[in-house]
Amino acid sequence: MDYLSRMESDSVYVIREAYHRYSRLAMLWSMGKDSTALLWMVRKAFFGKIPFPVIHIDTSYKFPEIYAFRDRLAKELDLDLRVARNEEALGGGMGPDKTDKFSCCNALKTDALKQAIAKMGFEALLLGIRRDEHGVRAKERYFSPRSQDFTWNVGSQPPELWDLYASVDEAAHDRIHPLLHMTELDIWRYVRREGVPVNPLYLAKGGKRYRSIGCAPCCMPIASNAATVDEIIAELEASREPERAGRAQDKEAAFTMQKLRSLGYM
Amino acid sequence: MGLVTRADEKPVLRIAMAGHVDHGKSTLIGRIRHELSALPGISAVDPSIAGNWAFVVDQLQEEREREMTIDTTQTFLETPVCRLVFIDVPGHQELIHNMITGATRADAAVLVLAADEGVRVQTRRHALLLSMLGIHTVIVAVNKMDLADRSESAFRTLEEAIRAELGALGISASATIPVVARDGDNVVTRSPAMPWYAGPSVIEALGDVEPASAGSDAVRLPVQDVYRHDAPTVVGRLLSGTISEGDTLTICPSGDTVRVSAIRRFPENHAPAEAGESVGLVLDGVLPERGAVLATEGDLPRVTREFAGRVFWLASEPLKVGEELSLRCATQSVAVRVEEVTEKLDTATLDPLPAAASLRSMELGTVRISAEKPVVVEPFALLPGLGRFVLERAGRPSGFGIIP
Numbered sequence: 001m002d003y004l005s006r007m008e009s010d011s012v013y014v015i016r017e018a019y020h021r022y023s024r025l026a027m028l029w030s031m032g033k034d035s036t037a038l039l040w041m042v043r044k045a046f047f048g049k050i051p052f053p054v055i056h057i058d059t060s061y062k063f064p065e066i067y068a069f070r071d072r073l074a075k076e077l078d079l080d081l082r083v084a085r086n087e088e089a090l091g092g093g094m095g096p097d098k099t100d101k102f103s104c105c106n107a108l109k110t111d112a113l114k115q116a117i118a119k120m121g122f123e124a125l126l127l128g129i130r131r132d133e134h135g136v137r138a139k140e141r142y143f144s145p146r147s148q149d150f151t152w153n154v155g156s157q158p159p160e161l162w163d164l165y166a167s168v169d170e171a172a173h174d175r176i177h178p179l180l181h182m183t184e185l186d187i188w189r190y191v192r193r194e195g196v197p198v199n200p201l202y203l204a205k206g207g208k209r210y211r212s213i214g215c216a217p218c219c220m221p222i223a224s225n226a227a228t229v230d231e232i233i234a235e236l237e238a239s240r241e242p243e244r245a246g247r248a249q250d251k252e253a254a255f256t257m258q259k260l261r262s263l264g265y266m
Numbered sequence: 267m268g269l270v271t272r273a274d275e276k277p278v279l280r281i282a283m284a285g286h287v288d289h290g291k292s293t294l295i296g297r298i299r300h301e302l303s304a305l306p307g308i309s310a311v312d313p314s315i316a317g318n319w320a321f322v323v324d325q326l327q328e329e330r331e332r333e334m335t336i337d338t339t340q341t342f343l344e345t346p347v348c349r350l351v352f353i354d355v356p357g358h359q360e361l362i363h364n365m366i367t368g369a370t371r372a373d374a375a376v377l378v379l380a381a382d383e384g385v386r387v388q389t390r391r392h393a394l395l396l397s398m399l400g401i402h403t404v405i406v407a408v409n410k411m412d413l414a415d416r417s418e419s420a421f422r423t424l425e426e427a428i429r430a431e432l433g434a435l436g437i438s439a440s441a442t443i444p445v446v447a448r449d450g451d452n453v454v455t456r457s458p459a460m461p462w463y464a465g466p467s468v469i470e471a472l473g474d475v476e477p478a479s480a481g482s483d484a485v486r487l488p489v490q491d492v493y494r495h496d497a498p499t500v501v502g503r504l505l506s507g508t509i510s511e512g513d514t515l516t517i518c519p520s521g522d523t524v525r526v527s528a529i530r531r532f533p534e535n536h537a538p539a540e541a542g543e544s545v546g547l548v549l550d551g552v553l554p555e556r557g558a559v560l561a562t563e564g565d566l567p568r569v570t571r572e573f574a575g576r577v578f579w580l581a582s583e584p585l586k587v588g589e590e591l592s593l594r595c596a597t598q599s600v601a602v603r604v605e606e607v608t609e610k611l612d613t614a615t616l617d618p619l620p621a622a623a624s625l626r627s628m629e630l631g632t633v634r635i636s637a638e639k640p641v642v643v644e645p646f647a648l649l650p651g652l653g654r655f656v657l658e659r660a661g662r663p664s665g666f667g668i669i670p
Contacts, residue, residue, distance in 0.1 A: 134325075
């Protein structure tokens with residue numbers, strides 16, 4: 001079996017373990033390449049129809065292309081899409097220019113997610129994070145328990161032996177990360193092989209493209225002429241820049257990612 | 267590492283870095299990462315941490331402040347010929363569960379040994395765990411050779427000592443390499459400062475590792491779930507063998523026979539399923555439940571209510587004879603009772619321990635287990651997926667074992 005098929009099979013195995021275990025399961029979809037690849041695998045795991053809700057944590061600051069992509073795919077794939085926003089914070093004018101990036105991410109993403117979980121009563125969420133995105137994400141487990149106040153105690157995670165994921169835990173909710181073992185290049189090669197839909201923001205226009213997408217004010221494009229998936233793969237095979245170089249929240253201060261994640265950031 | 271290999275044909279090698287605390291596991295990964303960043307496609311190491319190579323993997327605030335790895339990490343490098351996944355693990359004894367979490371994902375290991383300290387408790391314990399986990403490809407890096415004046419005689423003494431330790435565990439190191447991880451001696455390129463050493467660098471030695479070949483070709487498919495959204499479909503990941511439409515399979519432990527009427531995938535594709543694939547099957551006959559194992563008719567795995575395993579205990583509260591636990595093996599989850607503990611070993615010294623009716627944290631022993639209902643197992647060496655298990659106490663992984 002080629003390596004992409006093996007990776008997909010291992011991800012599907014994790015997805016099916018999660019579906020077996022939790023009756024109230026959902027997945028987070030940011031419309032980026034990783035969570036769209038995850039959506040693709042979830043669809044394959046259940047033979048075409050995703051049997052649980054797909055949640056978009058909407059900060060309201062996303063690129064217009066992201067909303068358009070979301071609405072098009074939600075319709076084409078017949079998704080049970082739920083959009084979650086921290087309306088109270090947004091009503092109070094929360095935004096990246098009002099405060100520091102850390103507080104904005106925490107309010108509009110983490111708190112919005114907390115509210116959505118409480119309101120919709122989910123026990124577990126599938127997320128498309130990968131170990132090679134960031135040194136702190138590299139420490140994640142496939143099944144990651146979170147406490148009531150959402151914290152991730154990275155220093156005392158339970159053991160995870162082979163693919164025998166712990167059967168019970170006292171966690172308030174669990175995060176499941178089926179794509180942990182894939183790299184950025186793996187995702188693009190998978191996207192190419194499977195024909196996974198690609199958000200146009202990733203494709204170069206006028207000498208620029210986004211390598212990582214999120215909120216419009218906090219993502220910077222990279223200089224690139226890669227206008228097709230093949231060209232993106234060729235570019236990454238030669239690149240020496242890290243993936244999240246254009247993400248503002250990673251740069252603000254040392255250990256920001258760890259602090260965000262320990263508070264429940266995705 | 268000369269010719270370029272097509273991305274989807276590149277072998278993947280997952281390497282655990284093992285060894286005693288502060289012997290330089292994280293530093294070695296960081297230095298490898300730094301040196302290989304000369305290759306295209308590998309991002310440069312953040313210049314602010316140059317020299318402090320362990321920070322490449324030790325990215326938690328606590329880890330940097332204490333200069334010690336706390337949790338296991340994976341770092342990915344794709345070279346023109348292969349894909350390397352380095353699994354860093356903590357060397358501190360209190361963090362052994364994180365070490366094992368990392369090591370269970372590895373195909374091979376680099377055992378790091380500091381020249382100034384030699385074989386220490388975790389060197390030995392990690393080597394024992396590698397042997398137990400079936401990781402028989404081990405490269406020894408004798409690190410901090412600068413503290414032994416890069417001398418050949420110091421290296422030979424350590425080489426002999428570690429080879430004897432590993433030999434007692436049935437491991438034959440594929441290379442023993444004098445290294446200064448901090449300065450890059452014999453990490454990627456041969457060190458001119460140790461001209462007496464004629465063997466491979468760490469990366470060269472890893473390049474010689476052969477990927478593990480598949481063992482048995484009998485069908486073994488642990489049933490993960492049965493979906494009834496439409497046509498009832500059995501799903502699972504095939505551990506070994508090949509399944510084609512029309513095949514007859516036996517459900518273990520029940521012994522019922524079923525015929526594969528269709529292989530299901532999305533989008534539809536009826537090609538035979540191969541080992542490693544997560545697949546769906548539509549069956550004619552009795553539907554199995556989660557935990558059952560589909561097997562080749564006439565070539566069945568062992569079905570038993572009693573077996574013995576070599577168990578390494580993790581939880582602080584000891585395992586006791588008579589205790590009831592939950593056993594997880596492939597997709598099986600079964601209530602079991604501990605009948606007997608024998609052949610106990612002190613994993614710090616590898617000395618036998620006196621017989622006792624319990625197994626304490628970080629002790630290894632042979633545990634005879636009886637199960638509430640029949641379980642499907644295989645010897646670990648024949649089929650790892652059915653030969654390894656986790657013992658859970660109140661749902662928490664508390665120990666793990668392999669079936670000899």
